[in-house]
Structures are given as C-alpha cells and as structure tokens.
Amino acid sequence: MPQRCDVVVLLSGTGGNLQAMIDSLHERASPARICAVISNRADAFGLERAARAGIATHVLDHTAYEGREAFDAALIQAIDAFQPALVVLAGFMRILTPGFVRHYHGRLLNIHPSLLPLYKGLHTHQRVLDAGGAEHGCSVHFVTEELDGGPLVVQAVVSVELHDTPATLAQKVHAREHLIYPLAIRWFAEGRLTLDEHGASLDGEPLGPSGHLIRY
Numbered sequence: 001m002p003q004r005c006d007v008v009v010l011l012s013g014t015g016g017n018l019q020a021m022i023d024s025l026h027e028r029a030s031p032a033r034i035c036a037v038i039s040n041r042a043d044a045f046g047l048e049r050a051a052r053a054g055i056a057t058h059v060l061d062h063t064a065y066e067g068r069e070a071f072d073a074a075l076i077q078a079i080d081a082f083q084p085a086l087v088v089l090a091g092f093m094r095i096l097t098p099g100f101v102r103h104y105h106g107r108l109l110n111i112h113p114s115l116l117p118l119y120k121g122l123h124t125h126q127r128v129l130d131a132g133g134a135e136h137g138c139s140v141h142f143v144t145e146e147l148d149g150g151p152l153v154v155q156a157v158v159s160v161e162l163h164d165t166p167a168t169l170a171q172k173v174h175a176r177e178h179l180i181y182p183l184a185i186r187w188f189a190e191g192r193l194t195l196d197e198h199g200a201s202l203d204g205e206p207l208g209p210s211g212h213l214i215r216y
Contacts, residue, residue: 003031004031004032004033005031005032005033005085005086005188005189006033006035006082006083006084006085006086007021007032007033007034007035007084007085007086007087007088007185007189008034008035008036008037008038008079008082008084008086008087008088009021009034009036009037009038009046009050009087009088009090010037010038010039010075010079010087010088010089010090010092011037011038011039011044011046011089011090011091011092012039012040012041012044012046012091012092012093012094013041013044013045013046013091013093014044014045014046014091015037015044015045015046015047015048015049015050015090015091016091016174016177016178017090017091017111017177017178017181018034018037018046018049018050018090019049019178020177020178020179020181020182021034021088021090021181021182021185022034022049022050022053022055024182024186025182025185025186026053030186030189030190031189031190032086032185032186032188032189034050034053034055035055035056035082035084036055036056036057036058036079036082036084037049037050037055037056037057037058038057038058038059038060038075038078038079039057039058039059039060039092040059040060040061040062040071040092040093040094041059041061042059042061046090046091047059056082058078060074060075060078062094068094068095068096068097069097069099071094072096072097072099072100073099075100076100076103079104084107085107085188085189086107086108086109086185086188086189087104087107087108087109088108088109088110088181088185089108089109089110089111089143090111090181095147096143098145101143101144101145102145104143105144105195106142106194106195106196107188108142108143109140109141109142109143109153109181109184109185109188110140110141110142110143110148110150111138111139111140111141111177111180111181112124112138112139112141112148113125113138113170113173113174113177114127114128114136114137114138114139115135115136115137115138115139115155115157116139116141116148116149116152116155117148117149118133120147120148120149121147121148123166124136125166125167125169125170125173126166128160128169129160129164129165129166129169133160134159134160135157135158135159135160136157136158136159136160136169136172136173137155137156137157137158137173137176138155138156138173138176138177138180139152139153139154139155139211140152140153140154140155140180140181140184140211141153141200141211142195142200151195151199151200151207151211152200152207152209152210152211153184153187153193153200153202153207153211153212154180154183154184154211154212154213154214155180155210155211155212155213155214156176156177156179156180156214156215156216157213157214157215157216158172158173158176158216176216179216180214187202
C-alpha cells in the first residue's frame with residue numbers, strides 16, 4: 001500500500017468537486033487524504049463542506065495583498081504548513097503566478113470544463129453551443145505556466161444534444177467532473193500518475209496529448 005498522500009484543496013466557491021472528492025475518498029480505500037481546504041473567500045460554501053467533514057480550513061483574502069505575487073507568496077506559506085504531496089485546484093478563481101506554479105511543479109492539478117485544448121478560459125458551455133460542437137466534456141491536467149495548458153491526465157466526453165442549453169451542459173459536465181477528478185487524485189496518491197520532462201504518465205506509460213479519454 002502506498003504511503004498516505006496528503007492533499008490541499010484550493011477553492012473559491014461552492015465546493016461541488018470538493019464534496020465529490022470527500023465522498024469518493026471516504027467510500028474507497030485510498031492513500032489520498034484531504035488535509036486542508038484553503039479559500040480566498042471567507043463566504044465560500046466549500047469551507048462549510050470541509051468543516052462538516054472534519055477537514056482543516058484556512059481563509060486567505062486576496063484583497064488584503066498588494067498584487068498577485070504577494071498573495072501567492074502568502075498562499076505558498078499557508079499551503080506548505082500542511083506539507084501536502086499534492087495541491088488540487090477546485091474552482092479557485094485566481095490566476096496563479098509563474099513562481100507559484102513552479103513551486104508545485106508536478107504536484108498541482110486543475111480541472112477545466114471543456115475538452116482541452118478546446119475552449120480554454122471562461123463560458124465554455126455557451127461557446128461549444130455557439131460553435132455547433134457535437135461533443136463537450138471536462139479535463140484534468142497538471143498545471144503549468146500556460147493557462148489551461150498543462151499536460152492532460154484524464155478527459156470525460158459528453159454528447160451535445162439539440163435541446164442542450166448552457167445550464168444543461170453544465171449539469172452534465174459537472175457530473176463527469178465529480179467522477180474523473182477523484183480518479184486522477186487516486187492515481188497520483190497511488191504513485192501511478194507522474195509528470196516528468198516528457199509529460200504525464202500513467203503506470204509508466206505516456207498519456208499522450210489527450211490524456212486518458214473516458215466516454216460515458
């Protein structure tokens with residue numbers, strides 16, 4: 001059995017993905033353990049979810065700092081106090097500085113609501129509808145200095161139906177996020193998922209440009 005993998009989760013909002021992680025890691029024997037949840041917003045409901053699960057919480061208000069560099073330096077200090085093996089972004093609405101990303105290279109994951117590299121940035125559900133796309137989904141990736149551009153780990157694909165709206169697509173994508181994010185964390189905690197100079201690998205095999213693709 002691998003050694004326990006302590007995880008710090010960063011969030012700014014409701015914590016839907018956090019709840020999926022809590023439920024998944026509780027239900028299945030896993031070396032991953034969420035040791036802390038940190039938010040830049042004191043009113044983030046994700047903090048309440050964490051407290052209910054007995055997870056340590058910490059608030060770091062970005063408006064109290066002069067610039068992103070100062071905030072990220074304080075954030076690094078707050079995270080490293082928990083000595084995590086992995087840092088997970090779960091709706092953390094901050095653009096991270098290059099220094100922060102380099103500090104956690106190879107142990108920083110994010111999830112994005114599109115099939116990257118398509119639709120980087122915001123409003124992905126509306127954009128895929130506007131483009132007449134037949135498929136949509138979500139992607140877990142290692143974070144690099146390129147926004148939404150790090151090596152892909154796992155993607156979940158959903159079909160876009162004629163009746164879909166941004167709201168219905170969001171619902172479908174969120175459901176898939178709640179499956180693949182805990183899966184990626186489990187792979188990392190078990191020592192199966194790694195990042196090196198050649199990219200992301202699972203069980204020693206390169207994942208390739210699309211990561212591990214799952215169709216539901």
